[in-house]
Every structure is written in C-alpha cells, then in structure tokens.
Amino acid sequence: MGIREKPTRMDQVQSWRADFPVEYLYTTGVAGERFAKTLRERGMLAATRCQRCGVTYLPPRIYCQRCFADLSESWVEVPLQGVIHTYTVVPVRATGEPSQSLEVIAYIRIDGTEGGILGRVAVSPEAVYIGMAVEGVLAPPAERRGAVTDIRYFKPILS
Amino acid sequence: MRRIRRKVAVVGAGLTLFMRRALETGKELSYYAASQALESAGLRLRDIEAVVVSSGPDAFDGVHMKGEWLSDGAGGYCKPIMRSYVGGGSGVFSIIHGWYMVASGMFDTVLVVAEEKMSSCQPHPQGAFLTIFDHTLERPLGPNLLWIFALEQSRYMHTYGISNEEIALVSVKNKRNALNHPCAQVAAELTVQDVLSSEVVAWPVHRLMVSPVSDGAAAIVLASEHVAKRITDKPVWVEGVGWCLDTSYWGNRDLAYPRYVEYAARMAYEMAGIREPRKEIHVVEPYDPFAYKELHHLEGLLLAERGKAAEDLVNGRFDRDGELPSCPSGGLMGVGNPIAAAGLMKVCEIFWQLRGEAGKRQVPGNPKKGLAQAWGDLMQIGTVVVLGR
Structure with missing residues (x-):
C-alpha cells in the first residue's frame, strides 16, 4: 500500500502509539493578575486605556498595541455589562459524548471598552439575538478564585 | 515599500x-511532493541551492521541531533550510519566504515544500x-x-444579511470542482x-461547511529570472506578495x-502594479477551510464588494466558467485541508491554471494573472501571492 491508495481505516496501516507528554503552568501576567484581583475583590472588569489613541483595551494589556505606550499604570474598571456581538449554539459535550443539550456561547462587547469577553449566556437558543443587552453573574465573593470562571455566566438585562 | 528588482519565477509544482x-510519514509525503516538483521543473536535487519547509503546529504530527525533522524528506539534507510557519497561513507564507531567498540575490533556485500529517493526532487533531x-x-x-x-x-451573516443557503453554496461549488482534481479527498456532487x-x-x-482532517504535501520550485528562462519557456512570475497580522x-x-487580509492584498497589489483587482485578477484561490471563509476572503481581497460576495456566488460569478473563477481546484472544502500543504496546493493550482495545465479544471479565457491566499493563526493573518505570466 502506498500513496496511490487511500486507507479508509486507522488500523489498515501499521502504527506506533505514543504520547506527547507536556504540562504547563502559565503565569497570568502583569495585566492578568490585576484583572483577576479586580474581578475577585470588586466584581468589576479591569481594562487599560491609552489616552493618546483613545482606546480602552479589554482584555487588558500593559502596552498600547497601536502606539506602544506603557499602559501598566493606566487602568479603568467597568461593570460586567455589554451586548452580544455574535453568538453560536453548541452541544454541551463535557465528556466528548454527543448531547441533546444545547448552550449559547457569545462574544460580548463590554460597554465602555473597545473589547469584550467570551462567555456562556443563560438564554434559550430561540430567544438569543445579536445586540441583546446582557450582564455577568458572578460567583459569591467567598467562592471567587480570581479566574475568568468567577463569571458564572451572562444573562439578559431585563428592561 | 521599495520595488524589488530581481524577478522570481515558479518553475515546477508537485x-x-x-x-x-x-x-x-510526513517525510515520505514531503519527498513525493518535492520530487514531483523537481521533475516538473526538469531539475535534480543537486540543482537546488536552498529549501523552505512549511508545516503547521508540531502537535499535529506529534513531532517537536517538525521542520527540522521533515528536512531530509523535503530535500534539505546539508542545505540552507528554513521553516516557514504562521498556522493556517503557512502554505502561502512559504512561497513568500522562498521568494525572499531568491529576490534577495542570495540564491538562484529554492525548493519550497509544505506538509501536514494531521492523522497522527489522536483521537482527533x-x-x-x-x-x-x-x-x-x-x-x-x-x-x-x-x-x-x-x-x-x-x-x-448578521452584518450583511447573508443566509445559510448562500454559505452552503460554497460547499456545493467547491466539492463539485474537486471532482476534477486527482488528489481530492472530499469531492462530491451535493445540493444546498x-x-x-x-x-x-x-x-x-454544519458538518459539510467544514473542511476535513487531512494528510498531504505540496511543493514548488522557485528560480531567478536567468535560471527560469533557461529551463522553461513557461515561467510563472511572482508579481506581488503581501502579509499582515492582526491582534491575537x-x-x-x-x-x-x-x-488584515485587505492589508495583505493591498501590499501584494501595489507590488504587482495592480490598480483594479476585480479586472486584473483572472483566477483566484482564496482560503476556504470553512465555507463562509471563501466569501469573507474574497471581500477582504477586494475581489467582491463588502457583503456582496454571497450574491456574486449565487449569480455564478465564481464558477469555473464565471467572470472570476474562485477555488477552481475545489479548495480545502473539496481537495482537503492538510493545513500548510493546503495553502501551497492553492499556489500550485494558480501555477497550473496560468500555464494552461489544469486539465479538466482549466478555467477558460487564458488567464494571465492569478492570486492565492491563505489565512490562519488565531484568525489573524492574511498571506497573499499574485502570480502572472
């Protein structure tokens, strides 16, 4: 068998099974630590602002990607509120198994910033729409770990 | 941007x-593509002065420092070799990389090889x-x-009011085009x-709007003007290159x-002296790992009006015999998507189309200029090459 034939099953060609064993411990970084601390302690999103370019970065970075100004001392805090910029509906597959249960995943543009955040939205696939106003629901202060998962989910803001 | 004086031609493809x-293995796939490219150029490995090897994430093949590992299969044994890697954009980045090596005056002949063996990654890449x-x-x-x-x-879809039926038509077109491609993995006659x-x-x-997981390799040979004119009467010139990365x-x-695709395209058009891309590009291979991406990219390449590519598609403008044939190869949706190799496959297709060697896939009208584009990293890079004869 060779390049002229197309094996259709994995076991049709001899193989050797092995793994690629690596594990990582990522630092959250200068901006990441500030973001995490702000979320845990005050339930707000920390963003950085470049005055010269007039841009508020979320996720925050310690530099302006346009003019390269140092933004490590240029923080603002905004509440967990915004609008759904785009969304998808995906099967819940925590274990890799097919599932009938669906969830809404959205990119949420956060008010007062040029950025946003990815999150789950507690709304039915039939009811969700682009432009929907949503707010984040945080874990109770005692349960927050200083991670993005402290935002349990987003929910529609009822007007 | 300065004008580069030294011309570079594509003289072979595999x-x-x-x-x-x-x-x-990845090395063996590389060898088949590379040796075929050399044969089509009428060259032997010893005629090659330098090599570019291009491949996506090491985690696909499961071999760390994959470029170095592939090097002997890619013709790089004891030669100056460089790896070219910008995720999904790698295949078209690799010709840019090779172009540099020749345009700089450093080398007269460069072999460019792109490979991906995604099936190694278990249970799924x-x-x-x-x-x-x-x-x-x-x-x-x-x-x-x-x-x-x-x-x-x-x-x-939301921004421009595009329907999913229109997106699905990309899959239908490309999988149908691929029926005429001897290397195709997922060619099919389907309906919306x-x-x-x-x-x-x-x-x-939907499942059929996604390109498949693939193993494969592609290769081209680049030559300086004086070498190209000596070995072929049908050189295909690299007329413009461009690339650009947005934030991750x-x-x-x-x-x-x-x-970022527009910026890359503008850079390539400026270098190629193209002012009206919609009139001056005769055949195009935009990157289509997902069905909508072909339309998205045609707009970024300024080959369709913003938000109007779907309408053009429905009207047949991008069919093989349409005003601007798009993905006549069958693209990633039809031929398959071994990441870096898929991008270079698009360059191979433009090469064959401009030489009139695309067989049943040949677009009519004697195309003189074509464009190949790839895209990748975290949805942030555009890589563009304009070829002409």
Whole structure:
C-alpha cells in the first residue's frame, strides 16, 4: 500500500502509539493578575486605556498595541455589562459524548471598552439575538478564585 | 515599500493525494511532493541551492521541531533550510519566504515544500487546536476551534444579511470542482439541501461547511529570472506578495470583515502594479477551510464588494466558467485541508491554471494573472501571492 491508495481505516496501516507528554503552568501576567484581583475583590472588569489613541483595551494589556505606550499604570474598571456581538449554539459535550443539550456561547462587547469577553449566556437558543443587552453573574465573593470562571455566566438585562 | 528588482519565477509544482490517513510519514509525503516538483521543473536535487519547509503546529504530527525533522524528506539534507510557519497561513507564507531567498540575490533556485500529517493526532487533531486560545481568559471556558468560526460566521451573516443557503453554496461549488482534481479527498456532487441537512456542529456551521482532517504535501520550485528562462519557456512570475497580522485578541476585531487580509492584498497589489483587482485578477484561490471563509476572503481581497460576495456566488460569478473563477481546484472544502500543504496546493493550482495545465479544471479565457491566499493563526493573518505570466 502506498500513496496511490487511500486507507479508509486507522488500523489498515501499521502504527506506533505514543504520547506527547507536556504540562504547563502559565503565569497570568502583569495585566492578568490585576484583572483577576479586580474581578475577585470588586466584581468589576479591569481594562487599560491609552489616552493618546483613545482606546480602552479589554482584555487588558500593559502596552498600547497601536502606539506602544506603557499602559501598566493606566487602568479603568467597568461593570460586567455589554451586548452580544455574535453568538453560536453548541452541544454541551463535557465528556466528548454527543448531547441533546444545547448552550449559547457569545462574544460580548463590554460597554465602555473597545473589547469584550467570551462567555456562556443563560438564554434559550430561540430567544438569543445579536445586540441583546446582557450582564455577568458572578460567583459569591467567598467562592471567587480570581479566574475568568468567577463569571458564572451572562444573562439578559431585563428592561 | 521599495520595488524589488530581481524577478522570481515558479518553475515546477508537485502535490500528493490528500487523504484522511496516509500510510506515508510526513517525510515520505514531503519527498513525493518535492520530487514531483523537481521533475516538473526538469531539475535534480543537486540543482537546488536552498529549501523552505512549511508545516503547521508540531502537535499535529506529534513531532517537536517538525521542520527540522521533515528536512531530509523535503530535500534539505546539508542545505540552507528554513521553516516557514504562521498556522493556517503557512502554505502561502512559504512561497513568500522562498521568494525572499531568491529576490534577495542570495540564491538562484529554492525548493519550497509544505506538509501536514494531521492523522497522527489522536483521537482527533481538534485537540491540538485547544491550546491556541488565551490561557487565562478563554481556555478556562473550554472553547474549541468550531466556536470561533461559528461566532465569526454568525457575525458575518448578521452584518450583511447573508443566509445559510448562500454559505452552503460554497460547499456545493467547491466539492463539485474537486471532482476534477486527482488528489481530492472530499469531492462530491451535493445540493444546498444536502449541506443544510448535515449535522449542526456549532450553529450556524454544519458538518459539510467544514473542511476535513487531512494528510498531504505540496511543493514548488522557485528560480531567478536567468535560471527560469533557461529551463522553461513557461515561467510563472511572482508579481506581488503581501502579509499582515492582526491582534491575537480575536474578539477585539471586526469579525464581519478581515481587514488584515485587505492589508495583505493591498501590499501584494501595489507590488504587482495592480490598480483594479476585480479586472486584473483572472483566477483566484482564496482560503476556504470553512465555507463562509471563501466569501469573507474574497471581500477582504477586494475581489467582491463588502457583503456582496454571497450574491456574486449565487449569480455564478465564481464558477469555473464565471467572470472570476474562485477555488477552481475545489479548495480545502473539496481537495482537503492538510493545513500548510493546503495553502501551497492553492499556489500550485494558480501555477497550473496560468500555464494552461489544469486539465479538466482549466478555467477558460487564458488567464494571465492569478492570486492565492491563505489565512490562519488565531484568525489573524492574511498571506497573499499574485502570480502572472
């Protein structure tokens, strides 16, 4: 068998099974630590602002990607509120198994910033729409770990 | 941007079959594509002065420092060799890389080889994509690659009022075009209804709107002007190159329009002296890993009006015998998607189309200029090459 034939099953060609064993411990970084601390302690999103370019970065970075100004001392805090910029509906597959249960995943543009955040939205696939106003629901202060998962989910803001 | 004086030609091309699971190792796939490219150029390995090897994430093949590992199969044994890697954009980046090596005056002949063996990654190469997201803010949510494509397609459709039937038509066109490609993995005669009846993997993306997992390799030979004129009477010139990266904070971008692709295209057009791309480009191979991406990219390349590519598609403008044939090869949706090799496959297709050697896939009208484009990293890079004869 060779390049002229197309094996259709994995076991049709001899193989050797092995793994690629690596594990990582990522630092959250200068901006990441500030973001995490702000979320845990005050339930707000920390963003950085470049005055010269007039841009508020979320996720925050310690530099302006346009003019390269140092933004490590240029923080603002905004509440967990915004609008759904785009969304998808995906099967819940925590274990890799097919599932009938669906969830809404959205990119949420956060008010007062040029950025946003990815999150789950507690709304039915039939009811969700682009432009929907949503707010984040945080874990109770005692349960927050200083991670993005402290935002349990987003929910529609009822007007 | 300065004008580069030294001209560079593509003088040969080679391609393996694309398939879900090849018996051949990555080195062996590289060897088949590279040796075929050399043969078509009428050259031997000893005529090659330098090599570019291009491949996607090491995690696909499961070999760390894959470029070095592939090097002997890619013709790089004891030669100056460089790896070219910008994720999915790698295949078209690799010709840019090779072009530099010749245009600089450093070398007269360069072999460019692109390879991917995704089937090694178990149980599914999707796993290798899980680590492309921001490790602090996104990975804790468990995103997979389909999510961001679905989010982008959703925004694109919403912004311009595009229907999923129109998106599905890309799959129909490309899989049909691929029926005439001898290397194709997923060629098929389908209807829009077939595509929309396939499983929804992440709304609005259906299974048949996604390119497959593939093993394969592609290669081209580049030569300086005096060498090219000596060895072929049909050189295909590299007339323009361009590339551009947007931020990896993908959610901060305008998802409805790939601005970075436009910047890359403008750079290539300026170099090629192209002022009216819609009139001057005769055949195009935009990157189509997902069905909507072909339309998205045609707009970024300024080859369709913003938000109007779907309408053009429906009107037949991008058919093989249309005003601007797009993905006449069958693209990634039809031929398959061994990442880096898929991008270079597009360059091979433009090479064959401009030489009139595309067989049953040949577009009519004696095309004189063509464009290949690839895209990748975290939905942030555009790589563009304009070829002409």
